[in-house]
Amino acid sequence: MKRLLPHPVLTLVLAALWLLLVNTFTAGHLMLGLLLGWLIPFATASLWPQSVCIRNLPTLLRYVAVVVYDIVLGSFRVARLILGRPASLRPAFVTVPLELRTDLAISLLANTISLTPGTVSVLLSEDHRSLIVHSLDTGDATTMVAEIKHRYEAPLKAIFESC
Amino acid sequence: MLNTVIPIAYALVAFAFLFSFIRLIVGPNAPDRILGLDTLYVNTVALLVLLGIDLGNPIYFEAALLIAMMGFVGTVALCKYLLRGDIIE
Amino acid sequence: MLDILLSLLVLTGAGFTFVGSLGLLRLRDFYTRLHGPTKATTLGVGCLLVASSVYFSTHHTLSLHEILVTLFLFMTAPVSAHLLAKAALHLGVKSLAPVPPAAGPGPDGIGKPKP
Numbered sequence: 001m002k003r004l005l006p007h008p009v010l011t012l013v014l015a016a017l018w019l020l021l022v023n024t025f026t027a028g029h030l031m032l033g034l035l036l037g038w039l040i041p042f043a044t045a046s047l048w049p050q051s052v053c054i055r056n057l058p059t060l061l062r063y064v065a066v067v068v069y070d071i072v073l074g075s076f077r078v079a080r081l082i083l084g085r086p087a088s089l090r091p092a093f094v095t096v097p098l099e100l101r102t103d104l105a106i107s108l109l110a111n112t113i114s115l116t117p118g119t120v121s122v123l124l125s126e127d128h129r130s131l132i133v134h135s136l137d138t139g140d141a142t143t144m145v146a147e148i149k150h151r152y153e154a155p156l157k158a159i160f161e162s163c
Numbered sequence: 164m165l166n167t168v169i170p171i172a173y174a175l176v177a178f179a180f181l182f183s184f185i186r187l188i189v190g191p192n193a194p195d196r197i198l199g200l201d202t203l204y205v206n207t208v209a210l211l212v213l214l215g216i217d218l219g220n221p222i223y224f225e226a227a228l229l230i231a232m233m234g235f236v237g238t239v240a241l242c243k244y245l246l247r248g249d250i251i252e
Numbered sequence: 253m254l255d256i257l258l259s260l261l262v263l264t265g266a267g268f269t270f271v272g273s274l275g276l277l278r279l280r281d282f283y284t285r286l287h288g289p290t291k292a293t294t295l296g297v298g299c300l301l302v303a304s305s306v307y308f309s310t311h312h313t314l315s316l317h318e319i320l321v322t323l324f325l326f327m328t329a330p331v332s333a334h335l336l337a338k339a340a341l342h343l344g345v346k347s348l349a350p351v352p353p354a355a356g357p358g359p360d361g362i363g364k365p366k367p
Binding site: 164165167168169171172173175176178179180181182183185186192193194195197198199201202205206208209212213215216219221224227228231232235238239242243245246 | 255256258259262263265266267269270272273274276277282285286289293294296297300301303304307308311312315317318320321324325328329331332335336338339340342343345
């Protein structure tokens with residue numbers, strides 16, 4: 001089972017992507033999508049050694065909602081800062097210590113940080129234990145780090161690292 | 164109302180093109196130019212989507228998808244070159 | 253009603269695209285310039301794509317493949333921003349904010365030559 005169907009989640013995602021790409025929903029395309037979704041992970045299984053574990057589906061959905069909300073909010077904030085006076089910005093590099101250990105969770109956290117209010121993730125330390133973040137307009141660095149940890153890191157830890 | 168809004172949107176996107184292009188030309192250094200180029204790609208996606216709505220033709224979407232992908236691959240390759248001095252090691 | 257929604261989405265989308273590129277032109281160092289295109293422009297194009305999806309779904313048949321480009325952009329924008337920032341740190345690009353030693357071109361920063 002594990003050898004024949006290495007990544008069931010990836011299979012479903014690929015089938016959905018195929019249906020979106022052809023932009024029609026018919027039984028034939030569903031079959032073709034599922035076939036591709038099975039064939040591609042099967043053929044490239046050696047490139048994906050770790051299997052993904054997802055727990056806490058409600059937490060995942062809530063996390064997605066929070067991130068979408070923050071993306072919209074963040075863009076409005078950045079737009080206001082751009083239209084304001086550039087000289088009054090207080091940019092800073094801030095180091096965020098990481099508790100996450102899996103690569104997938106760390107990359108998702110870095111992506112989330114880049115898309116949400118006023119921060120872009122810049123550099124992951126070589127031992128994967130801290131992330132340097134560039135912030136466009138920093139009020140207080142410690143509250144910013146605390147908010148990132150509480151708002152994004154804790155749910156990611158619950159979703160991807162509890163098994 | 165959509166018919167009055169679309170020319171305004173064209174103008175805004177055109178200015179976005181101009182600004183990114185200025186950044187691409189002025190620099191002053193390589194990452195800035197790459198950022199300008201990357202933004203130009205994303206602006207092109209915006210323009211194609213807008214054209215699709217304006218002309219009522221969904222065919223422009225395929226071009227937008229391809230340009231989005233090529234833009235990403237190009238940016239990654241250029242960054243990799245800056246970081247390592249090589250693209251494929 | 254639909255017309256107003258569409259117009260609003262198109263206008264917001266184009267507006268954010270404009271503001272993102274304006275930030276690219278206006279801000280004063282590379283790292284702050286990075287913020288405009290990654291956030292504002294991405295959301296702008298996202299808005300335009302949603303508008304396109306709504307437009308074609310109501311005028312022709314259901315059209316959802318715009319979601320594909322939106323997802324793609326939202327996944328790739330942070331990755332290219334991260335790589336650009338890394339490349340800029342590697343080259344020691346001028347920054348308004350003090351660069352932390354772990355990131356600067358020093359003996360223990362990423363600027364050191366790779367073996």
